[in-house]
Amino acid sequence: MTQLTNTQASSNTQFSSEAVTPNTPIVLTIAGSDSGGGAGIQADIKAMSATGSFACSVITAITSQNTQGVSAIFPIPLDHVASQLDAVFTDLNIVAVKVGMLADSEIIKVVAEKIRQYQPQHLVIDPVMVATSGDLLLEDSAISTLKRELIPLADIITPNLPEGAALTGKSVPESETEMQDMIDDLRALDAKAVLLKGGHLEKDENSNDLLILPQSSALISAKRFPTKNTHGTGCTLSSAIASFLAQGNTLEQAVHLGKQYITHAIAHADELQVGQGHGPVNHFYAGHADVS
Template sequence: MLPVVLTIAGSDSGGGAGIQADLKTFFAHGVYGTTVITAITAQNTLGVYAIEDVSPEVIYLQAKAVFEDFSPAAVKIGMLSREETVATVVKILKEFKPKWVVLDPVMVAKSGAPLLKEGAIALFKSQLLPLASVVTPNIPEAEVLTGISIKSVEDMKESARYLVEALGASSALVKGGHLEGEPTDVFYDGKEFWVLSGKRITTKSTHGTGCTLSSAIAANLALGYDLLTSVKRAKVYVEKAIERAIPLGKGAGPLNHSWNVKFEWS
């Protein structure tokens, strides 16, 4: 049976992030992608022009339509924008109880535009984080969620521990790309830490990396891999998608989500 994955996130008109990046990632992993659109953004590689939030009623009905017909094996959550949306997603998860929930705390766009209002952060921490199988913040997001200043791998470990033991996530992947040197991520499952190294790639094609990583984790979970293996496989996929990106746009361009896909025309 073809695994089904659901992304609950915003729409990116430039195609590099949000549900557009998620669907491309799902396709590249051989899983069937479904969507709940939380907000419509007007954006490109240079920045965000506008954000229009989708009503809580329509967000809920999108999810209801998907769950009642497709039974997603995993859910990836991205941009939620405001408190009402966070509350609606909490309601969705509690009602439909998906096996896997990958939570990407999308707070700021690559261009610097805020994507999660301050009033929503408290509800995000108290109600949504405890429902996450894994939460995947970058360093600025982890600092906001935990209040811990992160300057080293040890600080990343402390932050990951806090996300799990104090805020209730089942596991945490703190992404270290904002630190100097080679990028290092820290994964904590509540019992053990894994320090996962990568390589820094000099490129402008980095728009949607967080969205792509979290959706790749969700896709791998839907395919039956465990959490740690899913994280490792997702990191490899994203690294190669950055390496093999084709320059597009005038700013921070998109990844090459289909680097591993072979098309046959016959």
Template sequence: MNRTIHNVLTIAGSDSGGGAGIQADLKTFSALGVYGASVVTALTAQNTHGVRSVHVPDSAFVTAQLDAVFEDIRIDAVKIGMLANADIVCAVAAALRRYRPPRVVLDTVMMSKNGHALLAPDAVAALREQLLPLAGLVTPNLDEAAALVGADAPATDEAAMRRHGEAMRAMGARAVLMKGGHLGGEESPDWLIDDTGSHRLGAARVAVTQTHGTGCTLSAAIAALSTQRPDWLSAVTDAKAYLVDALRESVRLQVGTGVGPLHHFHRWW
């Protein structure tokens, strides 16, 4: 019997270098066997050395894209990435309330690797109040989590990671994946906190420099696999395994002279 091919929507910014954002999401969707649709929230001029410039469309155009997709295509899961400003955050939240997709993964993108702001400071409150309660799973890194919960500093150990995750749950997030990649050390521990409890997901740190788009790829993989797995824990576990392989195989690519992308199609190329 043929398996249903699910449709997954990415709502995010475009990366002209192809390693992160919409481009990474669509590659990940294809690699994991789902059909990808997209709503572009920002255009970035960037390469493997960083973001040079950002152009943000009017929120009305973002709404037009959202309506065009949802009114015609059955969307089985949504991945949300870069949203740029408060108006776009509110436009996306309104669309989620209007169309009620069954699965929503929110990657709280705030800053590029080279320190370029990808979310206006006044939009953090809108993200916290408008989108956290609508997300099935939120995937912040340590800095993003600290900003969302109003902490003085990012978590520096796993106990603090769990506290920040629980704080986001108290704000309305149904499940939180606290990403521990910024802790340092030989292991990269993540914590999934949901209705079933707290789950530690450890993985050996992959010693490569081609890491551009890691967060985008992980959240996109979770969204894709959430349509094929029974719960967040199994979707996150398998998404992390895919990410680790994409990181290991990134050395086969020769893209740019800075921080290059992952190898999303390592199983086929």
């Protein structure tokens, strides 16, 4: 385990204030749509744009959702998921792909097939499997398909603690030590790297994530901010990592930059007034380019 790395939030950090240029890398998000705009495809596009990449999308499901919860999910027909993937891959120079919500085994198989066909340079998978309530969003068969078909293709997967437990069959970690006890089981999933997110350990002063590489691991720490507005944090972090990978950063650099970005976005979340429940993070905390 390498020494703990501190990532401090500062309002002076700027990620992307320049206009998009022809050399801006293209990043694809494959995920569900959040009608409330705080998570899913909408959060992914905001995060990729705010961190300096051009975002395109393939929608796998349409959710009826707001800051208070999800009331309905409509999976997109398989042939249309496939046609969306063909459309973007055959025209756009997609450097990195972020995968989020995949509703069932059949959609997972379609996405895995297209990833193998088009072979993007980078693949980040946020295994969206467990709702905030703790309910599983994927059946056991779909989790098995995800582990067999898609995760071994990934440069990095970014499970939170309940998702890490669902992937490994272990109990949800309740401490940093128990997170480290999960390392071997997560390595066995055969992704090139794993970022096990410790945000659920709310009693800890800092928000600590565990970056697991084939031969080493490192704890990445950031200040924890007392806010209820954390909707879409996982989507945002994984999208930022994909964006930074597309820009030529190493995996470790992309993870550290992504952690820094989500920390700032959470730190500034209360500047927004969105909805009556758990609001979104502030993707554009760094301000907007002057268009006057």
